[in-house]
Amino acid sequence: MHSTRTKFLKKAQTWINSSLFNTNRAGEYFEYLLEGVDPMWSALECKARVLEVKQETADTKTWVLQPNAEWKGFTAGQHIHITLSVNGVMSTRTFTISSSPYQWKNDGTITITVKKVPNGKVTGWMHDNLRTNAVIGISQAAGDFTLDKGVDSAVGYIAAGSGITPIMSQLRWLSAHNMPVPATVLYFANTSQDFIFGSEIRAITQSNRRLDSHLIASYDESDSKHKLPQSPICAEHIAALLKNKPEIIYLCGPHPFREIAKSLLQDAGFDLKCVREEAFGLPPVKVEAGAPVTVRFTDSATETTTDQPGTLLDMAEEAGLKPTSGCRMGICYTCKCTKKSGQVRNVVTGELSGNDEEEIRICVSAPVSNVDIEI
């Protein structure tokens, strides 16, 4: 009875909003007005101001952000989506928070640490243009790449490159807690110049007996083509990590790196169920040789036929369409569209959809059969 009433009230409210403001959410009508008065004001999302930008390594910077009062905090290891206007194009990307929750409690700031991706439109723009006092949109923190409540046994960390950021948040939190549990860190970077937070990790290691860290460079620092003998992750590194008998291993880095690390862990007899991964970036879309598929974008009276389908978002963009999109990795649901018919495969999980009408995220859906989609 109660839920019927709430449902009815909600419906009535949506109807009134759509008649008065021509949008189901009244906030959308006022959003640009609020933004015009103060860019930190919003009826729809959290905002954060950039307080400081710090250079970490040659291609990595840290942005110190001050979220507005709507933001609810985070647990070490979680990520946020940030939304910014890159030459007029609203772009959303996901980054892990690199600072400790203590810092947020103390002075209300958090940091994100971002490596400039070669040819990356968004990270490139951030490195060149996202300066002090700029205001960006941020989401609430999410993700389970976090320490369990009441953790009481050893943990292990494996990071490559900018994959250190969520782990750094945890290390900073553990260090502020006087290292409640023993921890071992394996951190891989191209050269010794490329260790983000390298000196801080070394300093924490020196002052805490219970933290053991190994910073491993893959290349000679003078010449990035000359591989060092200890080069990328191998069984010896894993053995050093497992010496402390960690119960959980946190793994963050590029997709191929994580695959190698996991197979080495399995070889060393570690249960992969106890590995937690932060899976950023899409795995390469597997092309299955087969008959060509046709995708019809029904709202645009456009169609494409290909025997090498990518994601529906890529295909729509190649066809000259501009559907709304966000994180491009299946997290934010901005690109949700109605599939009228046809089967798609989730490129992250490999899961196959049904053939009927349903809402799908086009950034992680590749067509398996002919597909009709409302774009």
Place this chain on the structure above:
Amino acid sequence: MTTATQPNVEQLRPEEVKFNGAQGNRRLTKEQFDSLQKDFDDLRAEIVADLGQSDVDYMKNIIRVQRYLEIAGRTLIHFSFTPVPFMLGVAALSVSKIMDNMEVGHNIMHGQFDWTNDPKMHSKNFEWDTACDAGSWKRTHNYEHHTFTNIIGKDRDYGYAVLRLSDDTPWHPMRSIQTVYFALLSIFFQWGVALHELESERLRDGTFDLEEKKPYLKGLFRKGAKQVFKDYIFFPALAGPFFWKVMLGNALANLGRNLWASAIIFCGHFTEQAQAFTEEECENETKGEWYYRQLLGSSNLEGGKLLHIMSGHLSYQIEHHLFPDIPANRYEEMGPRVQEICEKYGLPYNTGPFWKQYGTVLQRVWKYSFPTAAK
């Protein structure tokens, strides 16, 4: 002054001449059509490559002004006790509705700002302050009218199925009072637009029956009810004993918008110089020929910045028809370039001041209400 560049008669070669309406414009050769296409495609590519933050800022500012005017207008109508503030309120609300319909809604629904990836200015989501629902508009206007512009029998915007504007349409006794229809259509323009997709003339001649129009009718009633609720129930009721005053104010604001919007839209395609086409002429049309038809079928209005904004840049109807999905604030800089291209091919660029152009529309409606000789 109407400054239509007349074709150079000496350039005409008999086998290429194809006469069209009263103007008798030169039909170009295939090579010329291809080169015309390239010129327009190049101009388009140049502007698209230059789109950026300033275009987004422009649209956000227009939306802010529109919403401040709406809030000011409704407040003045609500609290005014003398005619002057009341009429100021009516004017503000009317201008707000004009801006919402023309510079904001019409342009956003063309997908001009889809590239910004901002859901609040994406064609998929935007709904406007008029009786016609966005979905129906996108079907009848974006698809039918912009694809089949001025093709008699296919472009139902040509005369809106109630006006005879060329000898290609046979005369009928009903047409003798079409000047009255014209006045009524102007006064109730928002409802005329909303009813457009009903295709009452095709219902009467039995092309299809009412059953097929059910989904459209559902949308029509849904949107129409919301508009009636807002302007004639909700805001009047808020004023309590002044119900009728607010209702009158809102009705006047809608009337002002209707008269202005209809005048601007009739000037777009029904001026003396604007040409009509037959279905046979447009069979197997190339992109170059499509550009040619858009160019010859449209007419511009000369005026200042205010006229351009208040007409939603339909004062640049020619540029809009050549490039319907380029942000309208760019048409002003494209105008001289389009004119250069017209001169290069000896094609007319039909433009003139508002009253002069509107005068030719009225003349045309009057002239074709009589049974003139068929061609």
